[in-house]
Amino acid sequence: MNRISVIGSLNMDLVIQTERMPLAGETISGRDFNLIPGGKGANQAIAAAKAGGSTSMFGCVGDDEFGEVLLNSLKDAGVNTTNVAKTSKVRTGVASIILESSGENRIIIISGANHLVDAAYVDSHWDEIGLSSLILLQHEIPLETCHYIIEKAHASSIPVLLNPAPFHEIPTDILKKVDYLVVNEIELQGIVPAQVSSIEDVIRAGKEINQMGVKQVLITLGGDGAVLVSNEEIIHQPAFTVDAVDTTAAGDTFVGYFATAIINGLGLKQALVNSCGAAALAVTKVGAQSSIPCNEDTQSFVQKYTTEGVR
DSSP: OOOEEEEOOOEEEEEEEESSOOOTTOOOOOSEEEEEEEOHHHHHHHHHHHTTOOEEEEEEEESSHHHHHHHHHHHHTTOBOTTEEEESSSOOEEEEEEEETTSOEEEEEEOGGGGGOOHHHHHHTHHHHTTOSEEEEESSSOHHHHHHHHHHHHHTTOOEEEEOOSOOOOOHHHHTTOSEEEEEHHHHHHHSOSOOOSHHHHHHHHHHHHHTTOSEEEEEOGGGOEEEEESSOEEEEOOOOOOOSOOTTHHHHHHHHHHHHHHTTOOHHHHHHHHHHHHHHHTTSSSSGGGOOOHHHHHHHHHHHHHHTOO
8 A cells, every 4th residue: 555654743832823923022911812733744744634645654752642633633634643652751842833823823832852863863764755755854853854864865765745834955966866845935935945936936946946856846835726847748737716814724735645646656737636636625624733624625616716717
């Protein structure tokens, strides 16, 4: 069976909803507060599983109440958590999220147990990781661990999808060993420092990354959809029009759905349609994992808009 291995972060999201951000030194009243399971790694694992992919999570949580909630959230979505380690050394990672009424958010992350996902952890679980059809990585575990995994995966001919968020510079010798790179406009400009103000600019930057050795470059553009740039083809998938409530997990939903589409043998065009549709549904609900749609809802949504000719 094709299997996706997500090696990444698990965080508890502390979500404060407010009309607007307070100014420096200002105190305002918020509208609501929730504890919601998150972390880019865990979010992407749940998205991949909800899209219908056989998904395993690799990472670390604290031996505390947050860690248990995060593991249960993954299990409920159908993600295999056998290889998620527990530690009593540090607490589970957390993310403090301030969500404005406009749907925009501001996030501060405390790594906690995520920082313990190191080369030794990877080596101790490589027998399982090595069975992967695709490995998903982000930048919420130590960068040196990400680079180590990419090197090992490349040596074992295992495809890697990297979502370099939060963005940190990626050495060229590491980047060229990535099979699928998923970035937003800001991350794109971190790799190719150039003005990006149009779809044409995005395509040119994507082509530069192709020349660095990355086979498939996907750029998510929010309200402008997403663009896939490869040496063989360029695909622009327009966004689906929805009323955005919270953009927190839109990118993670896109990545998880795209990963599942790829290992299930769907074409790149359909993979983009599914991913953009799922991401659009995700922004209509508050929270990270709680907003990720199931495949049935995504397919119904995509079919409706395809049939009606609406984007």
